Amino acid sequence: MDIWKDQSQAAKKERWNMFWAMEDLPRPLWFLPASPVLATAYDWLAKGRSVTSLFVDRDIQLEESLKFNKIFEHLQRWWSRDDFVLHLQPQMGVGVFASAFGCETSFPPDQMPWTKFAIKSGEPAEKVYEIAPPGIRDGLLGDVLDFTEYFQQKAGDRYPIALTDLQGPIDTAYLVWDSTDFMVAMYDHPKEVHHLMKMVTDLVIKFVNKQRELAGEFIPSHLSFYLPDGCGIAVSEDALAVLSPQLYEEFSLPYINELSEEFGGIVIHSCGNFEHQLPVLKKVHNLKGINFGVTETRFEAVWEALGGKTGVIPHCTTEVIVEDFKNTKEWVAHVMKHKTTNKGLALLVIPMAGDSREYTTSLSDALSWKGMHNLKEMLFLARDIRRMVEGRA
Amino acid sequence: MEQLRKFVKTGKAKETTERVQVLLDEGKEPDAIMKDALIPAMDEVGDLFQKGEYFVPEMLLAARAMQQGLAVLKPRLIASGIEPIGKVLVGTVKGDLHDIGKNLVVMALEGAGFEVIDLGTDVPPEKFVQAIKEHKPKVVGLSALLTTTMQAMKDTINAIKSAGLRDRGKIMIGGAPIRQEFCDEIGADFYGPDSTSGRNYARDVVTGEA
Numbered sequence: 001m002d003i004w005k006d007q008s009q010a011a012k013k014e015r016w017n018m019f020w021a022m023e024d025l026p027r028p029l030w031f032l033p034a035s036p037v038l039a040t041a042y043d044w045l046a047k048g049r050s051v052t053s054l055f056v057d058r059d060i061q062l063e064e065s066l067k068f069n070k071i072f073e074h075l076q077r078w079w080s081r082d083d084f085v086l087h088l089q090p091q092m093g094v095g096v097f098a099s100a101f102g103c104e105t106s107f108p109p110d111q112m113p114w115t116k117f118a119i120k121s122g123e124p125a126e127k128v129y130e131i132a133p134p135g136i137r138d139g140l141l142g143d144v145l146d147f148t149e150y151f152q153q154k155a156g157d158r159y160p161i162a163l164t165d166l167q168g169p170i171d172t173a174y175l176v177w178d179s180t181d182f183m184v185a186m187y188d189h190p191k192e193v194h195h196l197m198k199m200v201t202d203l204v205i206k207f208v209n210k211q212r213e214l215a216g217e218f219i220p221s222h223l224s225f226y227l228p229d230g231c232g233i234a235v236s237e238d239a240l241a242v243l244s245p246q247l248y249e250e251f252s253l254p255y256i257n258e259l260s261e262e263f264g265g266i267v268i269h270s271c272g273n274f275e276h277q278l279p280v281l282k283k284v285h286n287l288k289g290i291n292f293g294v295t296e297t298r299f300e301a302v303w304e305a306l307g308g309k310t311g312v313i314p315h316c317t318t319e320v321i322v323e324d325f326k327n328t329k330e331w332v333a334h335v336m337k338h339k340t341t342n343k344g345l346a347l348l349v350i351p352m353a354g355d356s357r358e359y360t361t362s363l364s365d366a367l368s369w370k371g372m373h374n375l376k377e378m379l380f381l382a383r384d385i386r387r388m389v390e391g392r393a
Numbered sequence: 394m395e396q397l398r399k400f401v402k403t404g405k406a407k408e409t410t411e412r413v414q415v416l417l418d419e420g421k422e423p424d425a426i427m428k429d430a431l432i433p434a435m436d437e438v439g440d441l442f443q444k445g446e447y448f449v450p451e452m453l454l455a456a457r458a459m460q461q462g463l464a465v466l467k468p469r470l471i472a473s474g475i476e477p478i479g480k481v482l483v484g485t486v487k488g489d490l491h492d493i494g495k496n497l498v499v500m501a502l503e504g505a506g507f508e509v510i511d512l513g514t515d516v517p518p519e520k521f522v523q524a525i526k527e528h529k530p531k532v533v534g535l536s537a538l539l540t541t542t543m544q545a546m547k548d549t550i551n552a553i554k555s556a557g558l559r560d561r562g563k564i565m566i567g568g569a570p571i572r573q574e575f576c577d578e579i580g581a582d583f584y585g586p587d588s589t590s591g592r593n594y595a596r597d598v599v600t601g602e603a
Contacts, residue, residue, distance in 0.1 A: 110488065112539075114490055179492070179493050180453060180492065183449055183453050184450060184453050184457060242448055242493075243448055244447075244448045247448070271569070272569070317570075320572055
């Protein structure tokens, strides 16, 4: 089969395998962020429907995910023909690891899940020693494992199962410890910060290995791009943007490297502008990829530092720090103009309705009312992006 | 004064409070300590942040040093009859628990001599309305980090309008997903991409330049 024409999930996985192996590609990969639970949640929120049950009820989460996947599979075949790999993902928000440290988590009807600090503002740094190293079923983690097992039993033969939301060790640490106090503690209480970082890292390693064991075919990424098991692990690492290179190197790099050593590489996502960290990122052991917003960190800067050597996965969001783009096609064209090879390049395309500047947060959002008023643009968007990534436009 | 500026800039809280006390004991006017050391030091810190030489932890450290120095100075400022340059009400809007951005704005404003009423995070519109009635601020600052919660800024402004308080002061907004277009759309007066621009806008409001 010609894996570049074939629309099967197997062919899409093959394309990603070539991507992660840093092989020469006939075109960059591109994909819509169709993670089923998040896409459904944003759709429900836009319609004013409560999202609580979606996050807490495993039957509803599975049923809605399967429904979404079925629709998206048709959309992929007949409309987008993008490189997204369909999967299931047990999803309870960004705070699942923090919950294991005693953080209170809530699932409001009109918001994504929340978590509150376990070490509150003004509490002494030494409080970190009162937290016992959590087990892999503490907090919400037990539920995530149960969801994983249930999804595997019910639909594991149809879809791989992706890692639950993994905020990296430092992002989790400042969900556990009041984030303002945590930042200051890096100067005042470095020992306590390292103590917490080590506990989070140990927990992540133990938990991910357990989730992998239960998942069957496992995707060690929560970030909507396909990552084959054994090729590394994906983490959100938004601290990149807010810390100096010195602090990042002292407080996060050792733990990121520990995860990388454990899982055979690491893919890092960060929001914000992290251009100042590009030299430090070169010190990450076996950095497999980087995912970032082109309006927040310049594509050219990332490409110059890492392009062709590691996976580069740009996307476009509402946050504008360094550069603005009028619409989806404009930023895709920008990336295509500045890339020097297709090797290790994949574009994460969050649909945007024409030139309305209404960025959408999910595919289902784009295909609901926001997209419908610009239906023509949406219909042609996928065709135009395909042409652009193939160098035909 | 130079040494005090340096202590604030480098986030040395203990040395800052000690230096403020020494300057007071030497007979320096509290107003002069504020205007010639604390405010310029925080201005410099804001500039370093905008230039990408300081990051969030360094800003927070400096702001903490300034706040502790200010605590020593405050009773003397009050005794001298020196008033804050204005009152600002700030909070992270309903549904949003993020507070680093808001805290940076609070610290920048306090460093500039404002009295700040901080309503915290997850603040419902009616609480903003109540606090405006109670404190009569010149400026109200709304913060949000998420695309899903930024809509609560609109609800808050609408609640302020419905309560007939919109013309009592200016409303500034900020947070990662916010853009000027959104500011215009929801009828806020100012969008600040960082704490320094928020502080500068509040200054312009009290001096009548905005």
